[in-house]
Amino acid sequence: MFLKTVKLKDGFVPNTAIYPFSIPALAQLKELSFDHAVTFFVGENGSGKSTLLEGMADRIGFNPAGGSKQNFQAYDVHAAESALGEYLRLSWMPRVTEGFFLRAETFYQFASHIDEVDMTGYRDYGGKSLHAQSHGESFFSLFQHRFKGNSIYLLDEPEAALSPNRQLAFLRLMHDLLKDGNVQFIIATHSPILLGYPNSQIYHFDESGIESIAYSDTEHYQVTSYFLQHRERMLEQLFIDEDDE
Template sequence: MDWPNPAEHYPYNLPAFNGLSELSIDSAVTFFVGENGSGKSTLLEAIAKRAGFNPEGGGRSNRFSTAETESSLDNHIRLSWLPKVTQGFFLRAESFYNFASYIDELEREFSTRYAAYGGKSLHQQSHGESFLSLFTHRFRSRGKALYLLDEPEAALSPARQLALLRILWEQEQSGQAQFIIATHSPILLGYPKAAILNFDTSPISPIRYEDTEHYAITKQFLNNRDGMLKELFDN
């Protein structure tokens, strides 16, 4: 990582990036956690752009654009893989509608029968169904693949978050897939032996699952819902 000098404007002035020169992501499944605005989605987007994926979502061959809102962070990072990644996908929950529309356009032109998306338009499925169709059918690779997921839980019920954990596990067994996931979900964060990187520290640092705010607050709420709500509403 090679930040501009001076790094006074967003996103280079985020505390998570302060003093950060290198970030090793070695685990098959790595989670980015942190408050909104901490930089996790911004870094995920920059990795996607450097990997050659569409910054609005998709893989290397998906070329569409509705608005240029991404940061310039990708210009100041360098990626290194062994072996080199040539396949993968970038999921952005916030722009998934645009991606689904793009796939519809391809279907009208080439009539692929939505082979990689469950056999029908992603728009003809519920939000959660379309996400799972993508995960189940599109996340298949014959070579090393990198999958970048930005808040996939946005469209998934708790039961379907568990289904995603199963998909992550199946892909990990192939030895060909690596996942980097920005999330707020304590269910997804519970994936066994995953690495968790905390963007609420300066700079980014590893954190145990049980030490995350996501786990602690959820556990406290489930164990003492009435007490937490009373304290919240009475003050």
């Protein structure tokens, strides 16, 4: 692993009335340790996981709208500045400069930027414009051709464009990279498939803070597992009319 810890800067006291410290998990951030090559951030929408990931990307030097440190530092995206980065302190051993930040929400703008600046014939994206590929194909082309060893990858909801089969293929791609190169992944996700990657670390974000959690204790696993085993019962409960109760 390259990145060892992330925490708020020494002596900084967050103002919980102002974003992003109005998010309870971030207001209570002390220090997160990264002890595994793959770490997942999970939690409800608005729990702070993507905000922290974006702040970390900003501190590393990646564009908070998505991209690498060297090539994609300047393109126009609404809210492309991190609200958290300036308050974070990252500890490294050793520090790494190679990698990528994927932000699913702004991937379209990233792809448009590549069309403007790429001079290699889209070498890192499967040989053609990301806009000339389906949404899922463009994501997977990035993973397959752009991701290399000796790098750190921060991914915000990479499953957004991937079918279940593509998610499994992505797990294999991760596994091959981790086996052959010195690579670290930190991933914010809602996918129970991705969360199943073996020997990974899972941090759960909620109003009580951030804590390490086992895969089988995640809501993503429990809800999905229950639905698959008890689909009819769950749908009946979900659709029941209040007047029928």
